[in-house]
Amino acid sequence: MVDLAILRSRFHGELLTAADGARFDAGRAAFNAMFDRRPAVIARATSAADVMAAVDFAREHRVPFAVRGGGHSVAGYSTIEGGFLLDLAPMKGVRVDAAGRRVRAQAGLTWGELDRQTQAFGLATTGGRVTSTGIAGFILGSGSGWLERLHGLACDNLLSAELVTADGRLITASADENAELFWALKGGGGNFGVVTEFELALHPVGPMVLGGMLLFARADAAPVCRAYRDLLRDAPPEWGGGIAFLVAPPAPFVPEALRLQPAVGIIVAWFADHARGQALLGDLRRVVAPAADGVQPMPYCALQSLVDAGNPPGRRNYWRSDNLHALDDGAIDTIIACANRATSPFSNIILQPGGHAVAAVPDDATPLGGRTAPWQVHCYGSWESGDDADHIAWVKHTERALAPWSAGHVSLNFVSDADGSRVRAAFGEAKFRRLSALKRVWDPDNLFRFNQNIVPAPN
Ligand SMILES: Cc1cc2nc3c(=O)[nH]c(=O)nc-3n(C[C@H](O)[C@H](O)[C@H](O)COP(=O)(O)OP(=O)(O)OC[C@H]3O[C@@H](n4cnc5c(N)ncnc54)[C@H](O)[C@@H]3O)c2cc1C
Known part of the structure; x- marks a missing residue:
């Protein structure tokens, strides 16, 4: 179902299959042991170009496609049975702008890794309460942490995101650029694209x-x-x-x-x-x-x-x-x-x-x-x-x-088992309709559906 030769010609990161034994098993393991799934392939992205290649491949070959940041989804979205798992964990670049109190952080980082980098400058943003949690799923799901009463949720500190859309383009979403999409990324989960890099506001904290x-x-x-x-x-x-x-x-x-x-x-x-x-x-x-x-x-x-x-x-x-x-x-x-x-x-x-x-x-x-x-x-x-x-x-x-x-x-x-009605109820009717209309614009064929899924609104 996944033609590895074609994928290999486009994707520069590591590709793991069952033949890779222990490395494959480590790559498919999810935080929640209730999800013991075996993807056909795990593609470990090293760059935005890899992510673009993976999205194009999944779309063109109609392969069931899941995305993984830190692998902490309690509902089991960090792994997939028989499909294509895109793992962003190798993407751990960080650039702290201490004077501007902001950081650009790639989507494979965990909170422990990002906190260490920002704390070197006496700065932090609202992050997860367990260090192994991935920043990507956390921010896209709103992100609640010890700092939130002082500095808001993680999504409130999101200044911009670079993401690969379902048609394989790398774009930026911010208050000035693709503003509606930017709104959707502040809690709408992985429904709208694969985020490669987040830009977050930082605040003096501690040390x-x-x-x-x-x-x-x-x-x-x-x-x-x-x-x-x-x-x-x-x-x-x-x-x-x-x-x-x-x-x-x-x-x-x-x-x-x-x-x-x-x-x-x-x-x-x-x-x-x-x-x-x-x-x-x-x-x-x-x-x-x-x-x-x-x-x-x-x-x-x-x-x-x-x-x-x-x-x-x-x-x-x-x-x-x-x-x-x-x-x-x-x-x-x-x-x-x-x-x-x-x-x-x-x-x-x-x-x-x-x-x-x-x-x-x-x-x-x-x-x-x-x-x-x-x-x-x-x-x-x-x-x-x-x-x-x-x-x-x-x-x-x-x-x-x-x-x-x-x-x-x-x-x-x-939340475990976030089925359709629970997703709808979480956002409320009006916001769910707004998200669903955006989903139709950005992912009409629901390529990104292995998540707390927002189904595209009908035409
Ligand atoms: C031990 C533990 C502690 C936690 N503590 C907190 C907490 O303090 N506060 C809080 O708010 N939440 C907390 N959570 C929940 C956590 O924020 C979510 O499970 C979050 O989705 C985890 O992100 P991840 O990248 O690790 O997960 P993953 O399982 O890798 O991904 C989760 C979802 O996000 C999507 N996704 C991941 N990366 C991307 C990307 N780059 N682009 C698009 N979509 C992507 C995936 O497709 C999947 O649907 C905790 C979870 C655990 C297991």
Whole structure:
């Protein structure tokens, strides 16, 4: 189905097939082990020219075509059964313009790689909370990170994108050039082309920030969550972080008795004067004394890797997320009850505060709405053993239990099985129609359909 001789004559990067054994297996492995697929070929692009050649080949030969950045799609879009997988991972060029506070970053970078480069200049932009997440899928899906209350979502920091369209052209999209397409790239996913390079705004950050985790026994979850919610009502934009329902790690800062026990953690990401941040935390510490206190000044890059150890690739994952219109006591009690029913020690529920820079952007400025929601909840089912159906049922149960507080419009970045109706609902009817009309202009034959797909509007 994929004629390698023709592809080889046009494509200069590495081409991997099953005959390449371990290299092929490494290339097809997805973060989410539920997707164990075998592409006919993995084409590892090294340049925009390679991407153009790959798109032309897929279109001309009508080959099922998937695109991969960091391979973190929880819905399994980083790999494809029997088709053509275009992997952008080798494209890792970065050019920081420190004076202009902007960076040009190629689409194969992960957040760990990009943060290291921008932090060399004391700069950063809103990036993923796990360093191995690819910048490409993340930005195209909106991109939520610890810095968002201060500097907005990743898509709010997108200044321009260079992309290869379905007809194989390399074009630029920005506020001045292909402005409608640019709007669609700020959350519409990989539907409109293969992005080769992003230009992002940077901000002075750190290099030392106040970060870490306060850990409490699960029995203290209700007063801890209420106190944190109350603190967040007036917390300044420099306050990032969230609440995590997790199993306490066997880390040195955790007392023996709490290790591997159900716990609740306050993740701290504070981007201003450290003493002021500690003072705010003091209010929280006074309500319930933490069982473990790992909050300390640390390099921004260390904060960005804080939850890496709990999120290794290769586990089975099933996720659902939602915006909440309120976090009242009933919502807190419901979340605690759901967390206490978790079917795997690797599963988490995370609560993240919204507001400030996220809410300040007008709703119609980007495809995804829900910007004024005060809280976002993530239910991450993650397991190494047991029946898939049991773990998935727990995630769906949690979603149903929280339905009374649902505000909708959550980023599809965080959602397993994003079928047609879920995609439509995520954007809302009016924006979905606008995206669908743009899809007809830029990809009328739906070449880029192995994603949270926006079907082209009929003529
Ligand atoms: C451990 C973990 C932590 C996460 N943390 C966060 C977080 O803090 N905040 C957040 O917002 N999200 C988070 N996510 C979700 C993540 O942002 C999305 O899964 C995102 O799509 C990952 O991007 P990727 O490039 O790694 O994924 P991939 O699986 O490679 O790609 C995801 C989608 O984007 C498309 N795509 C990839 N590259 C391109 C490109 N160059 N051009 C066009 N389309 C492309 C793919 O076709 C696919 O549909 C996390 C995911 C994981 C697994």
